[in-house]
Amino acid sequence: MTAALTEAAQAPAAAAHRQQRRRRATGTLAVVPLLVLASVAFGIPALAMLNGAFTVRDPATGGTSYTAANLTTSLHGAYLTALLGSVKLSAVSAALGTVLGLLLAQAVVTSRFRALREAVLTASGVLANFGGVPLAFAFVATLGNAGVLTRSLGLRDTGWSLYSFSGLTLVYLYFLVPLMVLTITPALEGLRVQWREAAENNGATPAQYWRHVALPVLAPSLLGGFVLLFGSAFAAYATAAAMVGSSVPLVTLQIADALSGNVLVGQENVALALSLDMVVVAGLVMAVYLPLQRRSARWLA
Amino acid sequence: MARLNPWRWAVLGLAALYFLVPLGASVVFSVDVGDRVTFDAYSRILGTDGFGDSLLLALELAAATIALVLLVMVPASVALRLGAPRLRPVVEIVCSLPLVVPPIAFVAGISTVLKWGPEHLARTPFFRTMVAIQNPDFPVVLVLAYAVMALPFVHQALDAGLRAVDVPTLVEAARSCGANRTQALLRAVLPNLRGALLNASFLTLALVLGEYTVAHLLGFRPFAVWIVDISGAQAQMSVAVSVLSLLVTWVMLLALAAAGGRTRTTSRG
Secondary structure, eight states, X not given: OHHHHHHHHHHHHHHHHHHHHHHHHHHHHHHHHHHHHIIIIIIHHHHHHHHHHTXXXXXXXXXXXXXXXXXXXXXXXXXXXXXXXXXXHHHHHHHHHHHHHHHHHHHHHTOSOHHHHHHHHHHXXXXXXXOHHHHHHHHHHHHSTTOHHHHHHTGGGGTOOSSSHHHHXXXXXXXXXXXXXXXXXXXXXXXXXXXHHHHHHTTOOHHHHIIIIIHHHHHHXXXXXXXXHHHHHHHOOHHHHXXXXXXXXXXXXXXXXXXXTSSOTXXXXXXXXXXXXXXXHHHHHHHHHHHHHHHHHHHHO | OXXXXXXXXXXXXHHHHHHHHHHXXXXXXXXXXXXXXXXXXXXXXXXXXXXXXXXXXXXXXXXXXXXXXXXXXXXXHHHHHHTOGGGXXXXXHHHHXXXXXXXXXXXXXXXXXXXXXXXXXXXXXXXHHHHHHTOTTSOHHHHHXXXXXXXXXXXXXXXXXXHTSOHHHHHHHHHHTTOOHHHIIIIXXXXXXXXXXXXXXXXXXXXXXXXXXXXXXTTOOOHHHHHHHHHTTOHHHHHHHHHHHHHHHHHHHHHHHHHHSOOOTTTTO
């Protein structure tokens, strides 16, 4: 009786086991196209970049050899200036974006109007992602040399120029602030009312509450947001290219110039070395961002 | 709460000013010719050389990219829920790699690979492939590049959609109603993902229509590159086209957001 029972129970169990194994096989198979696409369309260019960054071609013999010369070149002279320019621009605009985004997000989160919150968050999702060329032209039309505000406010006499470091910062904030709003809103929503009440009951002023309770809790999210904004500003090319040409030294503009042979012929491999520099910086950004994001997620549970 | 009001309205007011003034000023810029208002810049767009071609090219690229990226990502995402959860880390890493490599670095790599064509592969069958994918009428290489760049967005959108659906139960329910596996996936799982698929498609569409870096540096001329090309000669029209394309993209994305809840596409960057 028991034997019959176990046998009867075993048959479906074995079938289920077989089915599970088959399912696992088809599951693996379904991921294969993604891996093929990624290795062909992403892996090959990435390896080519890595390879090119470390090779030089001897113009006399046409042979190639492995060297770190490109990387050294990419960290000297005009290239170094551009790299530092990019880092500085990204750091300044990310810092401003973090502060302004925090203020805006706090104003929206504590608002009583649900419609306003939804509208701002939706608009942020849209603005944060898609600026590029149209954004550059919108600002040229507003604050450029012949821009509407430039003319009507007579900004030219005050020495204003959109095609400068501060001009680019102003434009970058247009997509950085919404990005910060999106990143910090969940953290602000996670600040419990009870914490504020507890602080108040213990006699804390609002400033003390922010200094000792809210900001420490928000710190990982804020830092994570800053890093994300930095990466986003660092990688931006279209906006800068459409706006300033090359009057502000930026590493993305340098890479584009070297790639298209605008400055000197034969600088392609330096462009690849510069790209590698960028990937290293972006990789560092992600390496800082991901643990911070995990840490801040703990408080929001 | 009431005592915070002036502070809050100041912040919101300044933000509204900052985000709306450039749009308003662009519209003014594009209709203002010295002393009178004219919509010339808008009405001339259709007749301008290259507008139709570049827009068509951008739309074709977008359609192909959406098809490719969904074809690749949908089976993978569903499989992660059904039979291969162990592969999740692999898929997540693959889908976030494009975030670590900025588009400009990516295109530097691509152009290096494309240069191998004439240099090393001239006598192999690969050479013909290399030439074919760079056909200026329909550059397949851009579709491949855009598909990679869209991976993070699409993964995010599909993953969010799938989180709301209990896929294993759904498949089992369909199977016990007599459907085979294919039917279960096509007619029970996919319809439940309609919102996520739409979301992913729109994000990809917006990405491709606005993409400048890769197309410009590889020497192709879809819509965004065309706008920059004409800006030198026809500043007013380039602003007019920018306004239109911003509005069209935003209306599209807002409609999407209204239909499917918030678009939280950038939370991971």
